[in-house]
Amino acid sequence: MSWTKDNANTACGRVLLPVVAARNRADSGHIGAFRAGRRRTLGLVALGAALISLPGVAARRSVRVVTLFQGATDTVVALGITPVGVVESWQDKPIYPYLRQALAGVTLLGLETQPSLEDVALLDPDVIVASSFRHARIAPLLSQLGRLVMLDDIYRYRRTLSVTAAALGCEHSAMDWEIRLKTRIRALRQRLQRHFDGAWPISVSLLDVRANEVRSYLAGSFGGSVLRSLGFRWNPIQAGVGGVSLRLTGVEHLSSIDADVFFVMLHGDSAAVRRHYRELRAHPIWQRMSAPRRGAVVAVDPVAWSLSGGILGVMHMLDDIEGWLDDTTRRA
Amino acid sequence: MGDMTIRLAGYSRRIAWRPWRLAGLSLLTCVVIALVSLACGRVWLPPGEWLAGLKRGEGAIWLIVTQLRLPRVVLAAEVGGALALSGWILQQVLRNPLASPDTLGLSGGASAAVVAYLALAAGQGGAWVRPVAAIAGALLVVASVYALALRGGRVTPYRLILIGVGMGALAGAVVTLMLIVGRAELASSAYVWLVGSVYGANRADAVTLGGLLALVLLFGVPLIRYALLAPLDDALAAGIGVSVPASRLALIGVASLLAGLAIAWGGAMAFVGLFAPHLARRWVAVSGSAQALAAVAIGASVVMSADLVGRTLFLPLDLPAGIFVAAVGAPFFIGLLIRETRTS
Numbered sequence: 001m002s003w004t005k006d007n008a009n010t011a012c013g014r015v016l017l018p019v020v021a022a023r024n025r026a027d028s029g030h031i032g033a034f035r036a037g038r039r040r041t042l043g044l045v046a047l048g049a050a051l052i053s054l055p056g057v058a059a060r061r062s063v064r065v066v067t068l069f070q071g072a073t074d075t076v077v078a079l080g081i082t083p084v085g086v087v088e089s090w091q092d093k094p095i096y097p098y099l100r101q102a103l104a105g106v107t108l109l110g111l112e113t114q115p116s117l118e119d120v121a122l123l124d125p126d127v128i129v130a131s132s133f134r135h136a137r138i139a140p141l142l143s144q145l146g147r148l149v150m151l152d153d154i155y156r157y158r159r160t161l162s163v164t165a166a167a168l169g170c171e172h173s174a175m176d177w178e179i180r181l182k183t184r185i186r187a188l189r190q191r192l193q194r195h196f197d198g199a200w201p202i203s204v205s206l207l208d209v210r211a212n213e214v215r216s217y218l219a220g221s222f223g224g225s226v227l228r229s230l231g232f233r234w235n236p237i238q239a240g241v242g243g244v245s246l247r248l249t250g251v252e253h254l255s256s257i258d259a260d261v262f263f264v265m266l267h268g269d270s271a272a273v274r275r276h277y278r279e280l281r282a283h284p285i286w287q288r289m290s291a292p293r294r295g296a297v298v299a300v301d302p303v304a305w306s307l308s309g310g311i312l313g314v315m316h317m318l319d320d321i322e323g324w325l326d327d328t329t330r331r332a
Numbered sequence: 333m334g335d336m337t338i339r340l341a342g343y344s345r346r347i348a349w350r351p352w353r354l355a356g357l358s359l360l361t362c363v364v365i366a367l368v369s370l371a372c373g374r375v376w377l378p379p380g381e382w383l384a385g386l387k388r389g390e391g392a393i394w395l396i397v398t399q400l401r402l403p404r405v406v407l408a409a410e411v412g413g414a415l416a417l418s419g420w421i422l423q424q425v426l427r428n429p430l431a432s433p434d435t436l437g438l439s440g441g442a443s444a445a446v447v448a449y450l451a452l453a454a455g456q457g458g459a460w461v462r463p464v465a466a467i468a469g470a471l472l473v474v475a476s477v478y479a480l481a482l483r484g485g486r487v488t489p490y491r492l493i494l495i496g497v498g499m500g501a502l503a504g505a506v507v508t509l510m511l512i513v514g515r516a517e518l519a520s521s522a523y524v525w526l527v528g529s530v531y532g533a534n535r536a537d538a539v540t541l542g543g544l545l546a547l548v549l550l551f552g553v554p555l556i557r558y559a560l561l562a563p564l565d566d567a568l569a570a571g572i573g574v575s576v577p578a579s580r581l582a583l584i585g586v587a588s589l590l591a592g593l594a595i596a597w598g599g600a601m602a603f604v605g606l607f608a609p610h611l612a613r614r615w616v617a618v619s620g621s622a623q624a625l626a627a628v629a630i631g632a633s634v635v636m637s638a639d640l641v642g643r644t645l646f647l648p649l650d651l652p653a654g655i656f657v658a659a660v661g662a663p664f665f666i667g668l669l670i671r672e673t674r675t676s
Contacts, residue, residue: 110649110650117532117650118400119648121396122375137532138531144395
């Protein structure tokens with residue numbers, strides 16, 4: 001293999017800190033007063049190190065990354081870097097439970113749709129990971145606040161991983177994840193094949209039940225793309241639909257989401273959503289569909305299956321699918 | 333200081349100072365609010381400190397003041413001022429205290445057109461499409477409201493407002509329809525804009541909108557003298573040499589352009605166009621250019637303050653200014669309706 005552990009450890013998530021830059025950073029006390037003391041200490045240590053060493057010899061410090069969408073936060077944590085600022089999560093606010101430990105004490109920047117730009121400026125980031133889907137309008141401002149890494153979409157986790165890793169010099173770590181992902185997916189695909197035997201590939205619907213609509217995430221979506229890579233298929237109606245999701249605002253079209261297995265996420269933990277789900281399950285059309293008849297309606301965690309948008313979320317998804325297979329095997 | 337009269341060959345004008353002093357005072361308030369807005373935010377930067385930051389020309393303070401706060405404050409002022417002037421012109425021309433971009437369905441038309449563009453063309457048409465769509469939507473609605481309200485060559489105020497409210501509701505239905513047929517993600521981004529927000533304003537936004545508004549004013553300001561005569565009886569206005577229908581049409585056109593431009597950049601900012609002119613009327617009693625200027629200053633102050641509240645009160649959340657504008661504007665509108673029905 002072309003990379004070594006040593007190489008990966010020094011380059012990933014670290015920026016070169018030349019002597020001049022170190023001095024400037026320590027001098028910018030004006031803004032330093034607003035910042036955590038740790039930062040200034042770091043700067044001084046770096047300055048000291050730079051002064052002791054020969055002129056021109058560079059010191060390294062951790063890269064300061066700000067992530068402006070959930071998938072970027074997940075990915076940066078996966079790469080072993082603690083971001084200096086992140087946006088609030090969509091549920092279980094302000095940070096998804098699976099990231100809480102890694103992100104303890106990290107600055108919160110408000111909503112993913114409207115992050116607080118002044119907070120970003122004060123963090124003085126080296127790299128900002130954003131998405132043009134959410135942040136096209138503020139891109140000109142963001143690029144003035146730090147080196148801007150723009151992903152087109154927020155749900156293409158592999159692209160998020162490779163682009164973010166390239167920006168942070170963490171290609172090796174990203175490669176590790178890619179290999180781990182491929183290995184797990186291959187193993188799980190074989191297991192699914194064995195499990196369902198002649199029935200494989202079975203059809204799937206990944207449903208997001210909201211208060212007044214149901215969304216079915218298709219093969220192009222975050223969760224859908226993982227299911228597709230495992231070999232699941234969608235029924236012909238859904239396979240023919242373009243886009244990321246299918247929105248059903250009534251029960252008339254419920255049959256268009258029919259599949260052998262339903263993975264169901266409840267959107268937020270509100271009474272309205274639970275009532276809607278109860279009504280759905282009581283509906284004759286729902287009860288006539290394939291998955292409910294087979295008892296293959298599986299409740300899954302929307303954080304991992306949809307909201308996380310990153311490689312760590314995908315790993316949780318694979319865990320869940322393995323757990324579901326274990327369960328069905330045990331029952332059979 | 334007493335009034336002043338200028339008499340030149342072919343030009344004579346009496347200038348009363350009091351309205352101008354009052355208008356100046358509201359402009360001063362506007363400037364003070366702008367300065368406070370520049371100082372407030374995630375970090376409090378007293379003027380001395382941000383001036384020092386400006387001189388350095390780099391660093392976080394410079395970024396925050398010149399790239400984040402300044403464009404935002406300027407854009408808020410432009411949006412508020414334009415909506416207020418639009419409302420003032422409409423109230424003068426239509427002789428109706430309830431007239432405003434909101435009540436005539438003009439805001440609704442502009443919003444519907446922009447949301448339709450976002451939903452159907454996915455916002456892919458270049459930077460100029462959005463303002464053009466907003467203006468076209470505003471003009472379309474205002475033309476149909478006026479045409480529908482016209483009966484026997486006359487337009488009564490309440491008929492106009494009722495039809496305007498109806499058209500506004502229709503535009504609201506179009507917005508809802510577009511949000512449903514559009515991509516699933518459209519709703520969240522369109523919603524913030526519909527409420528009215530100057531979040532993420534950059535210098536290009538502030539400069540472009542400022543330039544376009546200046547262009548409209550270039551044509552609009554000479555027309556203001558007709559707006560001053562509009563409250564007179566049509567026959568009287570015609571008697572002193574005003575082409576009533578033409579000037580009325582031109583002024584409504586200017587008002588629609590102002591509102592359309594403001595909405596394209598800042599969203600609807602409900603009721604600014606209604607209550608800023610009213611406050612101006614109460615503050616500067618004499619209707620004249622000074623009153624129009626006061627309306628602009630008040631409109632700008634209201635939106636700047638609303639944005640200041642929205643971006644500081646719930647940190648790190650950055651809330652749309654439109655929420656706070658509407659929170660003040662809606663009760664004002666209700667109060668005004670009650671008063672109007674009592675007096676009529």
